[in-house]
Amino acid sequence: MKVICPQCKKEHNVDESKIPAGATVAQCRACGHRFPLFEPAATQDAPKPKTRRIGVTLSKGGVGKTTTSVNLAAGLALAGFKVLLVDTDTQGQAAYLLGMKPKAGLTELVTGELPPAETIVQARENLWLLAGGRSLAGIKRIIDRKDFGGELTLCEALTPIEKDFDFVIVDTSPGWDPLTVNVLFYVYELITPVSLEVMTLQGLVEFLKSLSSIQKYRADVTLNYILPTFLDKRIKNPDAILDRLKDLYGEYVCTPIRYNVRLSESPAYGKTIFEYAPGSHGSQDYRELVRKIAGRPDLFA
Numbered sequence: 001m002k003v004i005c006p007q008c009k010k011e012h013n014v015d016e017s018k019i020p021a022g023a024t025v026a027q028c029r030a031c032g033h034r035f036p037l038f039e040p041a042a043t044q045d046a047p048k049p050k051t052r053r054i055g056v057t058l059s060k061g062g063v064g065k066t067t068t069s070v071n072l073a074a075g076l077a078l079a080g081f082k083v084l085l086v087d088t089d090t091q092g093q094a095a096y097l098l099g100m101k102p103k104a105g106l107t108e109l110v111t112g113e114l115p116p117a118e119t120i121v122q123a124r125e126n127l128w129l130l131a132g133g134r135s136l137a138g139i140k141r142i143i144d145r146k147d148f149g150g151e152l153t154l155c156e157a158l159t160p161i162e163k164d165f166d167f168v169i170v171d172t173s174p175g176w177d178p179l180t181v182n183v184l185f186y187v188y189e190l191i192t193p194v195s196l197e198v199m200t201l202q203g204l205v206e207f208l209k210s211l212s213s214i215q216k217y218r219a220d221v222t223l224n225y226i227l228p229t230f231l232d233k234r235i236k237n238p239d240a241i242l243d244r245l246k247d248l249y250g251e252y253v254c255t256p257i258r259y260n261v262r263l264s265e266s267p268a269y270g271k272t273i274f275e276y277a278p279g280s281h282g283s284q285d286y287r288e289l290v291r292k293i294a295g296r297p298d299l300f301a
Contacts, residue, residue: 052166058174
């Protein structure tokens, strides 16, 4: 039988003889969404899927989170999806990578100082940005001062505006702070970039332990994609670490992002990898990630 995920529209061929007796719920392998197995929502006539909320996170820095967030968002926009990129890092690097200097952003949206129309800026066709920056430190203080529901602060601000977008991509800061916890109480899907280094593998293990503690209170958030980054074939260790990742996490491991100097150069020009070096390995690899996330192998063909 054919089952279609109502969220990402991925089609799955299911052997009915292998469905456990009494099973009523399926989980999409592409986006992790759970849905009724035999309900109309799992058919071709399913209603338009809700906005997909995706967080790009790992507590360790230097693994390519912002590079991935920006280029994934830009790639989805190039593919025709309406995308909102949300920067929750006090460094505010997402705007820098896009060559922008917004006067307002996420802080003003959360505090209510400005309406959404004045905080969300259009960065490219189909791509909008809610910028981060140093002012986000004020949001952390607001969260800390709340006696109840502080972990839902970001969700309360973003939910009313997300209906205008197909994807909301949320970039996070290194470490484990109140804003990162807020992201985990908002998104449903997680992408974890993992640079192919031994210390980063340890960081992934620690992150999974922290994520597990969040899932006790919010089971809806799941790690759907592990993205190996900085794959350099000139070095021996990355291949061994990549094999280890595949052994441990199997189908969750995405096609690696190869080391590419163009990815390092493009931020200085305020351009995405698709604009700066469209024929580079970096551009090819991020296109592959977009195909996987969207569940559309035909994109960019």
